Amino acid sequence: MSDPAVIPEGEAPQPAVRARHALLKRLADVVSLPASRINAFERAVTGDLLVDMLRLAEPRERRRVAERLAPLSELPNSLARMLLRDDPAIAGLLIEQCASLTDADLVACARDAGPEHRFLIASRRGISEVIAETLVGFEEAAVIEGLLRNTTARLSQSAVESIVSLSRQNPGLCAHLLRRPELRPSGAYVMFWWCGAEDRKTILQRFAVSREVMQEVVEDVFAMAAEEGWADPVSRKALQFIERRQRNRAAIAKSPYDSLEQAVAVAGQNGLTREVASEIAYLAGIKPLTGAKILGDVGGEPLAILCKATGLSRIDLLNLWRSMRRPETTVEGAIDPAWERVCITFEMLAVDRAQTVLRYWNWSLSSALTPALLKAIREGENETLDEYSAPERAAMMALAENFGR
Template identity: 65%
Template sequence: MTQAAAAPEFDDSLGEAGAATPAFRARHALLRRLADVVCLPSSRVNAFERAMTADLLVDMLREAQTHEKLRVSRRLASLTEPPTTLVRLLLKAEFEVAEPLLRECPHLNESDLVDCARNAGLDHRRLIAARRGLGELVADALIEHGEPPVLESLLKNDTARLSYAGIEGIVALTRNDPRLLPYLLKRPELRPAHAYVLFWWADSEARRTILQRFAVSREVLQDAVGDIFSMAAEEGWQDPLSRKALQFIERRQRNRAAIEKSPFESLEAAIAAGQAGLTRDVAEEISYLAGLKPMTGLKIMSDSGGEPLAILCKATGLPKAAVRALWRGLRRPETDASGALVPALERVLITYDMIAVDRAQTVLRYWNWSLSSALTPALLKAIEEGDEAALDEYSVPQRTAMLALSKEFGR
């Protein structure tokens, strides 16, 4: 099909009075003829002639009325190669002018869509977000505005491609708009680095989804690097980079070296001591004995939902009773007036039952890696100042820590 055949006729029925007024008949006729030339097939007009005509149209349409722009927009919507200068002007015009192009023209290029996303209005962006085959650059431009209706449309668009940075941006936005969570959790681009951060502010249903989808086994990693543990031991574990990675992979969760320095003979003894009321000192000892840093332990024990307590106990080989002991030590109610378990504790105990030890260890170690090892002085300063504009300066675990901990520092 040629461009001329694809283009609809210039719509004379549009206009404030249904027809051009005598004073503007020349303008109306000129706009129509120029649009005719732009829509001619390449066999009738060359690229330079088409570009020259488009430039004339752009100059006229800048001062034209809305209904005149709309006529041209409808005419261009079926073209396979609409002129960029003309398209950009119409895409940034009133929504009713841009709508035919955004809805009906599948051939808009990425740069034009990015320009529209950054310089037009919310309604424009919502239509862009729903376009088929949307690329990462356009999606990133849409995400920059942080508009929930646009993001919801984008996340629902299963033909759109989202970048790692784009997903990370939406993750941060879900902290203040949890309605986006169900749609975000369905995206194939979502990675453990994102999901484990989402967990901290997700509701119970979303947390269950995250654990079921992202709490993966480390068996493949353990098989792949099993012989490297002995190499690192022979070197005295002097290389901090390999030591940190191997600590994430290894099967043993508890810190045996911490027992020698602890006032408690075991992790079980520390938890038993905390049943009467978890003090900061006891909580820190539990963290050390569980192979965690105090920052991670604090995050787990201060979590209002309680599911992290189940992850902690399952990963360290503690019985289900330890979950209730920690719950009691945190002075949280266990039963209601009728003697039945409170729903929150029941949910936490179900979490304990549903997750395997190795998978619980994966979650726990990821938290420990991302929430503590990345806390450099520069990152702490960025968290305190809410400087999320500097995210690109940091590594994956540093960005994870920033997102998860920013609320802890008074944001």
């Protein structure tokens, strides 16, 4: 009599396949038993045996087991690790449905598997900040877009800043990022420089905030700082951001022009030179670097923000537009779309809100430019972002394209 544990040679393979199917199902059933029927060690041993079998199993068999195990509240680690690295169609069953997967399970899967797995993880309900940061670290546009579309995902500020930086090369991310509640004005103001027209409009409508509350709270501090001769650079810099006055009155005494309006009118008549552009920046209360960024913007909306923040008129805005030889009308005689957008931007913004945007740009694009930051901009040291302050990180992202990488 033959040993029943040994399959005779020459036997047709079908019974063995049926036995394998039955064994896989039974072992999966054992793993699925409640804690009252099986202890943790028994479950782990059964899981190890199941893993060993699944390594040689057909994809449809592994899929069947994954379907059986996905709803479990407790899953042996070795089994979860193997199935999460399987084909996306199999791993996806666990990624999408298995509530027992830990952050460590998903982070390891993201690191060891491919873009399709990471996209599935990005779409999983309720993923944490740790998982999100891991996914963003791979810099895959499709995965990040899936993450931004996932309204149940939680994003850390570090992840948001990384996405803001990546959106410069992937402008399609801007619209999705603007819908996220985690995005702060600092990130939005920086992203403004490479956003499209509609996204720029959204940024100004949502993030161009008033400084009225800050102005009321620190009103008496201005007098204190004046008594001290504005000796403290920390408070002076903050108060410059908060104060209501935008123009630099001290610059008028040194300027060859009687006013900001006169400098703008000369530029409109004779064209914009480097010297005139610098004078306009000084008179407007901003640094030449900020002024150059604004005047060189292709879209033109920053011009409207500059004019509104400094109290310039629509005529002055037109003079600035003409100084750069920008068209006002199309060949057919209609108003040029870019000029129309600039005019709309000028009309829609209140002075105080325009000042907030302009001062943040000036704060982040010039005051924050330390030697270390300039070095980082030139060398593209994005991995060292955490070493810098919020305005320094903003300057790094906005100016990187000017310095080359």
